[in-house]
Amino acid sequence: MSISKKPIASGHRAGTSRRTALRTALASVGTLSLAGCDKLSNTQGFVDVLKSAQHLSHAAQRAVAGRQALAQEFSQADVAAHFKANGTLVPRDAEYQALQKGGFSEWKLQVGGLVEKPAAFTLAELRAMPSRTQITRHDCVEGWSSIGKWKGVQLSHVLEQVKPLPSAKYVVFRCADSMDGPSLDGRDSTYYESVDLDDAYHAQTVLAYELNDQALPVNNGAPLRARIERQLGYKHAKYLMRIELVESFEKIRGGYGGYWEDNGYEWYAGI
Ligand SMILES: Nc1nc2c(c(=O)[nH]1)N[C@H]1C(S)=C(S)[C@@H](COP(=O)(O)O)O[C@H]1N2
Ligand SMILES: [Mo]
Numbered sequence: 001m002s003i004s005k006k007p008i009a010s011g012h013r014a015g016t017s018r019r020t021a022l023r024t025a026l027a028s029v030g031t032l033s034l035a036g037c038d039k040l041s042n043t044q045g046f047v048d049v050l051k052s053a054q055h056l057s058h059a060a061q062r063a064v065a066g067r068q069a070l071a072q073e074f075s076q077a078d079v080a081a082h083f084k085a086n087g088t089l090v091p092r093d094a095e096y097q098a099l100q101k102g103g104f105s106e107w108k109l110q111v112g113g114l115v116e117k118p119a120a121f122t123l124a125e126l127r128a129m130p131s132r133t134q135i136t137r138h139d140c141v142e143g144w145s146s147i148g149k150w151k152g153v154q155l156s157h158v159l160e161q162v163k164p165l166p167s168a169k170y171v172v173f174r175c176a177d178s179m180d181g182p183s184l185d186g187r188d189s190t191y192y193e194s195v196d197l198d199d200a201y202h203a204q205t206v207l208a209y210e211l212n213d214q215a216l217p218v219n220n221g222a223p224l225r226a227r228i229e230r231q232l233g234y235k236h237a238k239y240l241m242r243i244e245l246v247e248s249f250e251k252i253r254g255g256y257g258g259y260w261e262d263n264g265y266e267w268y269a270g271i
Contacts (some may be wrong), residue, residue: 113244152208
């Protein structure tokens with residue numbers, strides 16, 4: 001199999017027809033296109049785990065591994081001295097910068113969509129909830145991994161409070177950072193991601209506010225980021241602003257369930 005290392009559409013939006021053609025072409029020759037998640041990097045790296053991740057389909061993973069199986073957890077001795085940061089390192093968006101200036105005291109996580117009780121939580125409220133701490137390995141499609149210790153509230157705990165409606169099938173994470181820079185036409189290019197309810201209720205799916213016993217650094221997604229431990233790095237949305245329960249993500253942005261997915265990445269990136 002061959003891997004295209006050329007970013008497909010990191011600087012502009014691929015049109016639907018172009019994307020469809022691209023997907024068809026990729027499917028027909030059995031190749032994968034892996035753009036670097038970091039637009040600034042030119043990484044040629046690649047790890048075998050990615051091949052297995054992208055090849056094992058959503059259904060196969062569900063049948064073979066069991067969606068509730070835990071990702072490996074490590075010990076304190078395995079924690080990297082410096083957890084790598086990737087993608088957006090400091091959001092340039094004015095709204096985020098204002099929140100950052102205020103030490104995130106004005107920040108709130110909005111949780112809504114298909115729920116009985118929409119709510120907004122401050123960082124203090126999230127920190128007061130039961131927490132989970134886990135030392136896990138983060139695998140990025142660019143071919144690097146980093147082991148870090150995360151502390152946060154399980155997404156399942158937050159969902160229990162807002163009570164998803166029976167029609168809710170996916171959780172969408174909305175982030176503060178625009179990926180394509182300031183846009184003249186007001187087009188939304190903020191990072192976003194989505195997971196199904198198996199991952200949403202997975203024990204290791206946490207909304208993390210600490211990395212390595214410190215408040216989550218801005219580089220790694222302050223004040224709150226998702227950890228989706230059974231999936232590749234790009235699923236772990238940083239700079240969370242809003243969580244939405246939806247029935248389908250077809251009508252959201254590019255329709256593929258995430259910023260990178262809209263640019264050709266697999267939606268299901270299980271490892
Ligand atoms: N909001 C947001 N979330 C993001 C990204 C991003 O650019 N913006 N990059 C993703 C990618 S590709 C990776 S590998 C991880 C990097 O997380 P880190 O910076 O803590 O290493 O965040 C993911 N989540
Ligand atoms: Mo990544």
